[in-house]
Amino acid sequence: MAHTLERIASQTADALAPGARRGTVFPWRRGNRFELLIDGEQFFPRMLDAITRATRQIEVELYLIEDGKCSDRLVDALAAAASRGVAVRCLFDGFGSLKLGQPLRTRLHEAGVEVMQYNPLNLRRGWANLFRDHRKLLLVDDTYGYVGGAGSTDEFWLPDEAAPWHEIMVEMSGPLLQDWRALFDQLWAHCQRSGFWSPRVPLRPARLPPAPSGGDREGCGRVAYTASRQHRDIVHALLRNLSRAEHRVWLATPYFLPTWRVRRALVKAARRGVDVRLLLTSRNTDHPPIRFAGQRYYPRLLRAGVRIFEYQPKFLHMKMVLVDDWVSLGSCNFDHWNLRWNLENNLESVDPQLIADAQQCLTNDFVASREITLERWHERPLAVRVYQRIWGWLDRLVINVLDRRR
Numbered sequence: 001m002a003h004t005l006e007r008i009a010s011q012t013a014d015a016l017a018p019g020a021r022r023g024t025v026f027p028w029r030r031g032n033r034f035e036l037l038i039d040g041e042q043f044f045p046r047m048l049d050a051i052t053r054a055t056r057q058i059e060v061e062l063y064l065i066e067d068g069k070c071s072d073r074l075v076d077a078l079a080a081a082a083s084r085g086v087a088v089r090c091l092f093d094g095f096g097s098l099k100l101g102q103p104l105r106t107r108l109h110e111a112g113v114e115v116m117q118y119n120p121l122n123l124r125r126g127w128a129n130l131f132r133d134h135r136k137l138l139l140v141d142d143t144y145g146y147v148g149g150a151g152s153t154d155e156f157w158l159p160d161e162a163a164p165w166h167e168i169m170v171e172m173s174g175p176l177l178q179d180w181r182a183l184f185d186q187l188w189a190h191c192q193r194s195g196f197w198s199p200r201v202p203l204r205p206a207r208l209p210p211a212p213s214g215g216d217r218e219g220c221g222r223v224a225y226t227a228s229r230q231h232r233d234i235v236h237a238l239l240r241n242l243s244r245a246e247h248r249v250w251l252a253t254p255y256f257l258p259t260w261r262v263r264r265a266l267v268k269a270a271r272r273g274v275d276v277r278l279l280l281t282s283r284n285t286d287h288p289p290i291r292f293a294g295q296r297y298y299p300r301l302l303r304a305g306v307r308i309f310e311y312q313p314k315f316l317h318m319k320m321v322l323v324d325d326w327v328s329l330g331s332c333n334f335d336h337w338n339l340r341w342n343l344e345n346n347l348e349s350v351d352p353q354l355i356a357d358a359q360q361c362l363t364n365d366f367v368a369s370r371e372i373t374l375e376r377w378h379e380r381p382l383a384v385r386v387y388q389r390i391w392g393w394l395d396r397l398v399i400n401v402l403d404r405r406r
């Protein structure tokens with residue numbers, strides 16, 4: 001079994017090479033188990049417990065990791081695992097890990113943990129510094145995997161306290177772990193050679209496998225990922241499902257700057273009677289300019305029948321889309337910045353229990369939100385209108401400049 005998994009991982013890594021004419025598309029796999037974990041007080045203790053019980057290998061891929069109580073616990077668990085003979089590999093983004101101090105880095109090194117940085121900042125690389133690894137992944141042996149949108153900071157988890165940010169992770173087990181490990185191994189190999197990966201040749205659009213239908217959907221899942229502009233099977237899958245939606249489209253994202261194709265698909269779905277809802281951030285956000293820039297899309301969406309909810313209790317950092325009985329969740333914000341520059345990873349699933357859990361999570365969040373109607377939109381203060389105009393204009397300007405550089 002181990003030999004077979006190594007062969008599959010090797011073949012997948014070869015297919016993912018920069019010279020490949022089409023990025024690898026992972027298949028749907030059955031026989032998996034998924035559990036949706038909501039907020040840091042649920043998922044971080046579960047992840048740390050899995051690390052504590054590891055016997056062979058651990059892989060960690062994170063965009064955001066910085067000093068604090070959360071990272072103290074994570075580094076302690078990883079160092080302890082390495083000290084007892086577990087092979088531990090950590091892949092951190094070169095920008096997202098800038099606030100990880102030398103004491104924690106030294107702790108990992110002295111314990112024997114292999115640490116790699118994706119695309120360390122370098123002035124000589126110019127625009128290439130914008131390429132970032134935004135993925136979040138934890139793999140433990142061939143037993144457990146965790147994917148979602150959380151980093152290792154005190155915003156996501158404080159021991160014995162409620163998480164300041166609202167986020168989700170999914171615990172996974174089953175055959176799908178081999179594909180997650182293949183994706184990790186591919187990027188690890190590229191970072192060993194050049195520090196980061198960006199395709200140098202255009203890749204043809206991915207041919208997505210059809211989602212399982214009928215009654216045999218239990219435990220079905222697929223690895224979806226993006227690699228900057230060159231491979232976007234996350235957004236291709238989203239667009240395909242939006243075009244086929246019959247009952248509902250519920251999308252949660254903290255940074256609402258969707259591509260025009262996503263906006264058009266949302267409008268078309270709403271106009272044909274689909275229940276289209278957006279769960280977005282309120283004033284509780286870490287990037288107010290992005291919120292203001294994205295609000296310029298509200299009027300057209302509202303007139304088309306899209307319902308917009310702004311989450312009130314805390315900062316909504318969750319990324320999830322539920323279309324009928326298909327769900328995609330992970331690190332991707334579905335915005336034009338992420339899709340242009342970032343490596344992303346999402347779990348797609350049609351598992352009935354995960355669908356039900358995602359539906360309940362979103363339903364609870366809609367209740368805790370303030371719905372934005374056209375009437376409320378027209379009543380917004382003058383200062384808000386000015387901010388929206390300024391940041392929306394700047395966002396369009398930067399995107400136009402970047403498009404000319406293609």
